Every structure is written in structure tokens, then in C-alpha cells.
Amino acid sequence: MSNHHPAVLQQKYRDFQLLLEALSDAPDVFADLPRRMAYSGDASFYYLLPQLVVRAHNLQQVVAVLQRASEMQIAVTFRAAGTSLSGQAISDSVLLLLSDHWQAARVIDDGAKIWLQAGVIGAKANQLLQPYGRKIGPDPASINSCKVGGIAANNASGMCCGVKHNSYHTVQDMTLVLADGTVLDTSCPKSVADFQLRNRQLLDALQALAAEVNANEALQNRIRHKYRLKNTTGYGLNALVDYTNPLDILKHLMIGSEGTLGFIADITYQTVPQDPYRATGFFVFDSLQACCESVSLLSSCPVEAVELLDFRALQSVADKPGMPDIASLPANAAALLIEVAATTEELLQQHIKAVNNVLSAYRPSLVAEVVFSRDASRNAALWNIRKGTFPAVGAVRATGTTVIIEDVAFPIERLAEGVAALQRLFSRYGYDEAIIFGHALEGNLHFVFTQAFDTGQQKQRYADFMAEVSQMVAVDFQGSLKAEHGTGRNMAPFVALEWGDDAYQIMRRIKQLFDPLGILNPGVILNTDANAHLANLKMLPAVDGIIDKCIECGFCEAVCPSQEFSLTPRQRIAMQRQMQALAGTELTEARAAYQHAGIDSCAATGLCASRCPVGINTGDYIKTLRAAAKPVPKVAVWAANHFSAASQLARFALNSAGVARNMLGVAAVGAASRGLRRFAPALPYYYGAWPSGASKVKLPAATASQLTPVLYFPSCANRIFSPDRQAADPRDIPTVLSIVLQRAGFQLLVPDKLNDLCCGQPWDSKGWRELAERKRSQTIQQLQQAMPAKPLMVITDAAPCALQLQAGQPDFELFELAEFLYQKALPALTINKQTEPVVLHVTCSTQRRGSADQLVALTKACAEQVVIPADIDCCGFAGDKGFTLPGLNAHALRTLKQQIPSGCQRGYSNSRTCEIGLTEHSGLPYQSILYLLEEVSR
Numbered sequence: 001m002s003n004h005h006p007a008v009l010q011q012k013y014r015d016f017q018l019l020l021e022a023l024s025d026a027p028d029v030f031a032d033l034p035r036r037m038a039y040s041g042d043a044s045f046y047y048l049l050p051q052l053v054v055r056a057h058n059l060q061q062v063v064a065v066l067q068r069a070s071e072m073q074i075a076v077t078f079r080a081a082g083t084s085l086s087g088q089a090i091s092d093s094v095l096l097l098l099s100d101h102w103q104a105a106r107v108i109d110d111g112a113k114i115w116l117q118a119g120v121i122g123a124k125a126n127q128l129l130q131p132y133g134r135k136i137g138p139d140p141a142s143i144n145s146c147k148v149g150g151i152a153a154n155n156a157s158g159m160c161c162g163v164k165h166n167s168y169h170t171v172q173d174m175t176l177v178l179a180d181g182t183v184l185d186t187s188c189p190k191s192v193a194d195f196q197l198r199n200r201q202l203l204d205a206l207q208a209l210a211a212e213v214n215a216n217e218a219l220q221n222r223i224r225h226k227y228r229l230k231n232t233t234g235y236g237l238n239a240l241v242d243y244t245n246p247l248d249i250l251k252h253l254m255i256g257s258e259g260t261l262g263f264i265a266d267i268t269y270q271t272v273p274q275d276p277y278r279a280t281g282f283f284v285f286d287s288l289q290a291c292c293e294s295v296s297l298l299s300s301c302p303v304e305a306v307e308l309l310d311f312r313a314l315q316s317v318a319d320k321p322g323m324p325d326i327a328s329l330p331a332n333a334a335a336l337l338i339e340v341a342a343t344t345e346e347l348l349q350q351h352i353k354a355v356n357n358v359l360s361a362y363r364p365s366l367v368a369e370v371v372f373s374r375d376a377s378r379n380a381a382l383w384n385i386r387k388g389t390f391p392a393v394g395a396v397r398a399t400g401t402t403v404i405i406e407d408v409a410f411p412i413e414r415l416a417e418g419v420a421a422l423q424r425l426f427s428r429y430g431y432d433e434a435i436i437f438g439h440a441l442e443g444n445l446h447f448v449f450t451q452a453f454d455t456g457q458q459k460q461r462y463a464d465f466m467a468e469v470s471q472m473v474a475v476d477f478q479g480s481l482k483a484e485h486g487t488g489r490n491m492a493p494f495v496a497l498e499w500g501d502d503a504y505q506i507m508r509r510i511k512q513l514f515d516p517l518g519i520l521n522p523g524v525i526l527n528t529d530a531n532a533h534l535a536n537l538k539m540l541p542a543v544d545g546i547i548d549k550c551i552e553c554g555f556c557e558a559v560c561p562s563q564e565f566s567l568t569p570r571q572r573i574a575m576q577r578q579m580q581a582l583a584g585t586e587l588t589e590a591r592a593a594y595q596h597a598g599i600d601s602c603a604a605t606g607l608c609a610s611r612c613p614v615g616i617n618t619g620d621y622i623k624t625l626r627a628a629a630k631p632v633p634k635v636a637v638w639a640a641n642h643f644s645a646a647s648q649l650a651r652f653a654l655n656s657a658g659v660a661r662n663m664l665g666v667a668a669v670g671a672a673s674r675g676l677r678r679f680a681p682a683l684p685y686y687y688g689a690w691p692s693g694a695s696k697v698k699l700p701a702a703t704a705s706q707l708t709p710v711l712y713f714p715s716c717a718n719r720i721f722s723p724d725r726q727a728a729d730p731r732d733i734p735t736v737l738s739i740v741l742q743r744a745g746f747q748l749l750v751p752d753k754l755n756d757l758c759c760g761q762p763w764d765s766k767g768w769r770e771l772a773e774r775k776r777s778q779t780i781q782q783l784q785q786a787m788p789a790k791p792l793m794v795i796t797d798a799a800p801c802a803l804q805l806q807a808g809q810p811d812f813e814l815f816e817l818a819e820f821l822y823q824k825a826l827p828a829l830t831i832n833k834q835t836e837p838v839v840l841h842v843t844c845s846t847q848r849r850g851s852a853d854q855l856v857a858l859t860k861a862c863a864e865q866v867v868i869p870a871d872i873d874c875c876g877f878a879g880d881k882g883f884t885l886p887g888l889n890a891h892a893l894r895t896l897k898q899q900i901p902s903g904c905q906r907g908y909s910n911s912r913t914c915e916i917g918l919t920e921h922s923g924l925p926y927q928s929i930l931y932l933l934e935e936v937s938r
Helices: 006-021 033-038 059-072 122-132 148-153 189-198 200-215 217-226 238-242 246-254 288-298 311-316 345-360 376-387 389-396 412-429 456-476 492-499 501-514 555-559 569-579 584-600 618-629 634-641 643-664 666-677 716-720 733-743 769-785 799-806 817-828 844-849 852-862 886-892 912-922 929-936
Strands: 028-030 052-056 076-079 094-098 105-108 113-117 171-177 183-185 263-270 277-285 305-310 334-342 366-373 402-409 435-439 444-451 708-713 746-749 794-796 814-816 838-840 906-909 926-928
Touching (some): 033 052, 033 569, 052 059, 059 076, 059 171, 113 122, 148 263, 183 189, 200 217, 200 238, 200 246, 217 238, 217 501, 277 288, 277 345, 277 376, 288 345, 305 311, 305 376, 305 412, 311 389, 311 435, 334 376, 345 366, 366 376, 376 389, 389 402, 412 435, 456 492, 555 569, 569 618, 584 618, 634 643, 643 666, 708 769, 716 912, 733 817, 733 929, 769 799, 799 817, 814 817, 838 852, 906 929, 912 926
Parallel strands (some): 794 814, 838 906
Antiparallel strands (some): 028 052, 105 113, 113 263, 171 183, 171 263, 277 334, 277 366, 305 435, 402 444
């Protein structure tokens, strides 16, 4: 029987799985279909179903996997965040993932360097460097989601990085693992000495290759020309001409090798300055020619970034805030978004003057402009215009089509010609929606278009188009086919066309030296199949209007509390799409797994929408599945109709549990709750942070006259759950709020029939939209009736409730508690800041309302030291899931306790339910930020 027979291959992977599971320090190994489906795609338009998914927690596990894969000749592909745009993070063999244990980081030499493990998200590295006025050089658009391993392996760059600050030029050291499991830490003399002793043949071969290239003047000149541009096509042959030490050559060849030469476990970067004084301007030209001519002159100016948008790109974002009026622009118009930066205000003004001097020569061609300013909010709006171009195409694409984003680079002196040539190709092939934008200083252009692959005719159109693009860019213009997205699968067939046979053969020899068995990410970068870019194309069938616009980029994953616990938003959507093609036992298996991993364990808070380029709220989609799964239970209807009685029952149950806890202990009551769940799975789990039932809302009498009335809606969470019993202040929120606001000149009023009111969130989270809308409407109506003739400001004391009520579009001005305290109360109070550190949790609802900055500023006004734990964007309590699925809450807060500083005794937030979980997993009592403000304003 052939070694490629399905049964033989299946047994081979089974044997490999057993080998890994038998290790004393075994990685996680998944062979089930649902998990493999979840990782079958990256941000590209390709799809491969892995045979095994392996999740490694440390370097030793990676080494063990590669050693056994080498012995059994099994292909392995490495995956970090999976934001790759060219198909380099997927596999039909073994997909090796990084767990969240790969997030260690260390700032070195006062920020001059930073050591990062492969799993650190790029934006986190910059957060660590911010106090030093530094940042890492690479700045890909996906920096809030992509991880350092992928940034280095793809030599990713970005808007400000250029060709001098990418990973290739800023790498200091790295720890790498070769295909046979050999480890090299270039920062460790002993590791280097051992490697030189045992791998002399590889190092000698690299040195010989370098000598060969440098003896070939034509090839050497070609390499130097190619890397004057942004270029990630093929292997980094510049390592052979830039360095003579074979270890330096090896290290720099690893950059941009896309996991085909080895695994980058950690990297030490030389950092670059982050100038504090910055200004941005936006300038629209009447012609592409004039726009591109000015770029050539701007390249000699002290500019940080110059972003180009062609006419179609401008049209796609015409409605964005901050965008000048472009209704009357000529069809050949184009624009530049320009940013300048400096170390001082005086120097910044000099830089602005230099840029304006260049632009003054094109004054007749400028038809619209937004002049340079340091206004942060206005400049953020301008950058959102540029960042909105890619999503704008994705949002209007036809269902079933995919969004394709390519990136090429032209010599800057031929930039206008290159843009015009691309536009002609779009017209010839009918890509009428295609837009062009990019990093103009490097001649680096991204073009975005939509493409269906469901017919042979559509595939042929794409094939013919890419053939012409490749010939035009690589040959006619001597540019690069991949400037910063990596070669991947879609440009692998064109590497030889761009580089020529001499250079291509050098690349093949490099691959053979590093990976003689060809087991590392086969098919990526080098591929002898001329049609490889047309194989394994991802199908995007229609599933639901909420999610059909998803481009599977993975930007949502970094903020999802269920990442690694079950599925992420991208994976939930991808599995739903893939299940459309399943039948029989495979479909049954996938559906069964999806119930927990996709539906039950989704927090459904909608934070994913804030990171999604096309604004998809996957939580909304999951709610529709929950609602469709079964009819609304009668008890849910009863609770909505008799909310006061339901709340009273909840308080009674909490108090009863409290009595049992006092008599029997937390462990005994917790064990009892787990036992009862066997017979009644809807019952909650009990644990130590459970509160008692709250007392009835009673507002203290006003102590001053002529107070400004405000209407207060206490959330049902604060009407049902008492304050944390470990907290220093046992008073309820209504009492404390009344005291604080009287100090600030306000008097609280509450609506009638308060105990019957609820914002609707408990029903909405289950997908019972009709009940949720009824409760929300009832509450809004009651609040409006409670107002005198003059409308009042309305406060609610929980961030989720504010978000829910705002969705009902009330006529009154609605404040979440922290917003009101920051905007209205704080200016009228005298504050004596607390000196001991406090921990703050910024809830996902606060982030979605756009008021996170106000909550943080309020806390910093009250305390000298405010710690906001990293990488906890959502606590995962998600309404009642903290009671019914506490594992999600525990997973989301798994790093919380270790981030609490010594001497910290208290935590704060602005959602009572979130505070329950935060207390449980931190060991600190968490309360509303209101309590801290009351204390420091006495």
C-alpha cells in the first residue's frame, strides 16, 4: 500500500499523536474534527484542514515535536496569531500553535532593546516601551492582534516602518529551532559555541553561499536593488551580501522565512524612538501624477509617514468623520495623509514648515486639505480614514466573494506609472470596486478587490489578472510582488519570475540547507506548482447576514475571553461556514462540539466588534443561535412579567446560600451546588465570592438646598447583589452615590415602580430579543415619566445597563456612573489622592461605549498609582455565565492575580457582576469606582 494512501497517512498521524502524548512534558494535541476545522484558515483566502493541531506551552515541547516530526518525516507549520494574508499559517499536516505561555517580555538597557517571546502581541511590546519613549520598529496594521513570532517570521513592516526599521534591520538576537530540533540562542555564548561545533557544515555552507553571491556582481547588484524597495518575496538574500559572519547570515535569513527554515522562539529587538510631538495633515490633489511627484520630493523631508489613497479609495471612505468634501473631485484625484514627528515642539514646527514648502509647489493641484495639527482626536479621525479603506471594500462585497489584498512595491520614481498601470488592469478585468492605497514613501501599494472562486470562469479571471500583475510589477517595473505581507502561497509560483533563475536557485539551496527533508511549511515561499495560488481556495458560503461580511482576519481574537478556552469569533464564524459542506457523522460531531465551544461558551459581549474591520458583532450572531435552539422558557417570561418578585426570590436564594456558607463553609456549599447540577444543569455553581442579597434601595435625605436633580436608575445587579463582604465599605451603591453627588451639588431621584424595572440585558444575552426589548422599553418609558417638565440627566450604575439602555435610543441624556462622576461630579469635588496602589478593570461595556478613557481618568484622579492589568479586555463573567460557566471567567482572568502589585489591597470597576468574578480570581475585594471617589472626596 502506498505511503500516500489515506489509511496509511491516517495511521501515521495517529502514531505521531501517540508519540507526542507519551512525552513526559506533552503539548496539547487535538485530532478531533471541530478543533481542526477551527484552525483551517488564516486571514488569507486559502483553506487547509490540518490532520493534527498541536499547542506547545514551552520551547522544550517545540523541540520535541520537531525532533519526532523529523524522524517520521511529517510536515509542520507554525502559527502565532494567524493574521497572515498570504496563506502561510495553515497546513494540511501538523499545525503547531503557541499557547498563551509564550508572552514573556523584558525591557533592556532603558528601552534601547526589548526581549520578546514569540507569543507577545506587537502592541503589548510597544506598551512596555512607551515609558521609555521607544517602540519596536515593525508597525504592521495588525499590530493589535499579530504576535512577535509572526512579525519576525514575515518581516512585517507597516506605515511608519519603512525599509530601515523592519525586523531584518532591528533584530539583535533570537532563539531559534531548526527542523531537526536543534536550538540556537544567539545571545548565549555557550549556545553559540555548541551550535558552531555541531553544525559546522551548515555554517560553512552559508559562508560559501555568501562568497558565491558576492563574486557574482550582477546578482549582488540585483539583490541590493531589490532591497532598496520593501521586499518580502522569497528568502532574504540581502543577508548574503550584508553579512560575512555565518551566524549573522543565519539569523537574518530566519527573518521573513515564514516558518520554512525554522521556528523563532524569541527575539531581541533594537528599539527605535517614539517622538512625542506629532502632527498630521491630509492633502487631496487633482491628479495622481501631481500627487506621486510630490512623494518623491517628500522622501527627502523629515516625515514619519506618507500614505497614498487613489480616487476609488477616497470614494470608499467619503463619509468618514474628518474627511474633506470630495464630491466634485476629478476621476484621477488622489490624496496623501502625512504625519511628521519630532522630539520638541520647535523641531516639529520646522518639520511642518519643510513639508509645507514642498506642498506649496503643488498649490494649484491641491483641491482640498486638512492642515497640519497636533489635535489628537482630529488626527485619529484622519488615520481612521486611511485605516477604513480596507474595511470599506469588505463591507460592500457580495456574499460568497472574498476580499483579496495584495501589496506590491514600485521604484518611487515610477510610482505614478505603477498606480496608473494597476488601475488599467482593474478596468480590463472588471474589478470595478478595487482601490489602491499604501505607504507612498517606499512605493509600497496595497490594492484591494473582491473575488468569487465558485466557478471556473471566476478562477481563470483571477489567474489571468495575477499573471499580468506579476509580469507588470516584477519585470516591467522591476518592483517587488510582496512588499510586506510575505510570499506565502499566493506569490510562491512567481518568485522565480521576480528574482530570476540565479537568485531562485540560491533560495532553493538555502531551503535544502535548513530543511533537507522539506518538512517545514511545505508549499510556502518556494513552490514548483505553477498553479499553487489557485489551489485550496477558501469558500465563503452565505450563513447569516450578521456574519457573512467576515473576512476571517482574526483581529477579533486578541480581545475574546474564550480564546484557547473554546473558540474565538473568527473560529465560530469559520466553523459555521465549514459545517455547510458536512454531512452524516461529521456534521453530527461538529454540531455537538459547536454547542459548547461555539454557543454556550461565547461571552456575547460584542467586544469583538470593536476590533473587527467590518464591525461584526459575533455575539449578536451567537444570540440568534441561542434563541433558535429552543423556545423561550416559561420561567423567563414569568421573570420578565414579575421582575420584582423574581428579584426578591434571587435575594432570598443568595441570603440562604450565605447562611449555608456560614454554617457549612464555602467548600461544602460549593460541592453541594455541583452535585445538584447533575439533576438541574441550569443551577449556578457556588464559590467564595458569591455575594449576599442586597437591601431595598433607600436614598438618604438631601442635606443641602438648591441641588440639581438627576434621575437615578439603580441596576438590577446592584439591587440584587450586596456589596462584597470583604470590602472596607459595606454601604450599598445608592447610599454612597447620594452622598457623593450631594457634595458635588446634585440630588438623586428614582423612578416609580423601580423594582419592576430592568434594562433587558438578562434576556438579551440569551437571544430572547422580544422580552429584552419589552423590559428596556418599559424602563425607558418609566424614566421619562419620572421626569418633571424639564428633562433630567439619567444615571445608571452599571456599564452593561448603560450600553443596553442606550441601544433603545432614549430621548434623555444617559450616563453610565463613571461617566457622570468624571464629567459632572469630579470638577466640583476636592480630592485628596490615595497613595496606595489600586487595580482597575475596564469593562468591555465601557470600552464599547467609548468611555474607557473617562473611567481611567477618574481613577487616576483618585489614586497616585493605578494598575490596569494587561491582556484582560473582558473578564468573561458575561452576565450570569460567571455563575453557570465559571470556567470562562476563570480563563479570562487567569493572569490577573500575578499582575497585582505588592501592597495593593483594593480593586475597582463599574459593573457589579464583573466585580464578583474579579474578587474571586484576584483575592482582592472589588467595588465600584464610586467608593474610591467617596473616600478621597470626604
